[in-house]
Amino acid sequence: MAHDAIIIGAGMSGLAAGIRLAMFGKKVVILEKHSIPGGLNSYYQRRNFEEGGVRPFDVGLHALTNFIKKGEKGKPFSKLLKQLRLSWDDFKLHPQTHSMIHFPEAQLKFSNDFELLESEVHQRFPHQKDHFARLAQNVREFNELDLSLGYQSTRAKLATIITDPLLLEMLLAPLLIYGSAWEDDMDFAQFVIMFKSLYFEGFARPEGGVRRIIKLLVDKYAENGGELRYRSSVARILTENGKAVGVRLDNGEELRAIHIFSSIGLPETAMRVDDGHFETQPRVGKMTFLESIFVFDKKPTDDATIVFYNNAPTYAYRPASNYYDATSAVVCLPDNYERHNTAGEGTVRVTYMANYRQWADLVRTDYDAKKDEVAESAKALIKKLFPTYDAHLRFTDVFSPTTIERYTWHKDGTVYGSIDKTRDGRTPVDNLFIIGTDQGFLGIIGAMLSGISMANLHGLMEAPQ
């Protein structure tokens, strides 16, 4: 056997799994299709014609959720630090100012201090004070890390606790768009993960953005002797007698290993295994997005970090019926994580729900025109939300569901993966495990914890089948 483990994908979960396995002497190789690491949370740059040099951009990361203060214990982030032997200081976290859930009839602010959201709810929805307290209590007591849990509808469960539909919609909006693979609803265990990571713990941004996290992981992996190969696209997962034994790359090269950990998604993994192993093909999720990134000549004047905007009484979380849906948006002002830096350019990112099929069917010229239309709509929203921000636009970029598909491998540009999850990481094929989004922990911290816990469970604790 050439390797103890092959990991498909150098995203957050793959790198974290790789660190754990390499740390304890396993011979590991991570195979990454792209020429840079990060997966769904990666980065790129564009030339800066105004000031020379380049402008760095993140894809994915609006916020690192699960914020903790230095020394806080027993939280997902602190578990991750211990497991990867990283220090809190390494991340150079800048906490958010506050974020805002912005509906036509009401607005709710929240921050990394849960009391702000509580007081906002008490003020706007005084009749829901006890209901909200009961919800928080339910969330606190729920063990979302139980790997044996099945799907439970969040809306059904919430309807018995929160009786004002507007409050229910407002609380759900950020949690759905920051993590749900399901349309208009989410699994209750995932709701709890999201509620804790957004409302109890909150947002921060590592200095320098997602690059800092990726560099920490890649360096730690290399330090432990792990091997990382770029431009190595896995064409097939090889099996013998119902067990995974290796992979074949696009160039025909074959690698063999005892364990294979795939972060490319459950449907994407199943597609690469010979027929007959998966009784039914896992379903591809439909939630995909469009993001417009604007660079202005000065920093934003408003102090919110992220605005979850919705221009309707209910929150529709489903693929857009017409390319994109401007009824709702997530507007991220990354400069507001570091309010002390007031000089220099300002960035605003606007994310809309999209429709993969329609974008995939566009011919090139129509595609570019459609992207321009999206950018115009997003610019109008920025004007509406921040009327006093009189900055000049210097740079615009839009990425579509097809861009996401091209760079991440995720079929149909789906961002939160399949609606079929495998919480214990197992697949019908022995020695083949799923990590990352389709194992079911969410966000960047969740993805890393997914890689860690699956590597622990299947790569370190159990003998191979």
Added chain:
Amino acid sequence: MNQEQVRQVVLNIISDIAPDEDMTTLKDEVSLREQLDLDSMDFLDIVMELRKRHKVEVPAEDYPKLATMASCVSYLTPKMQ
């Protein structure tokens, strides 16, 4: 290794796994989990580090024997001769 050396081995491993913990006030007869922020993932790391650094195997059924510092020492000392 004598008992004091084995105790030091366990201390070193725990301080590498949980660098922010204060080990100076550790009570040997009280459960480690009660005194330190250690979860099941951390106990796995103690086991993995024992294997990596000292070639000592702790099978899963013996994990409860690592509950306190005193029980760690009495369980591990014969294995580290």
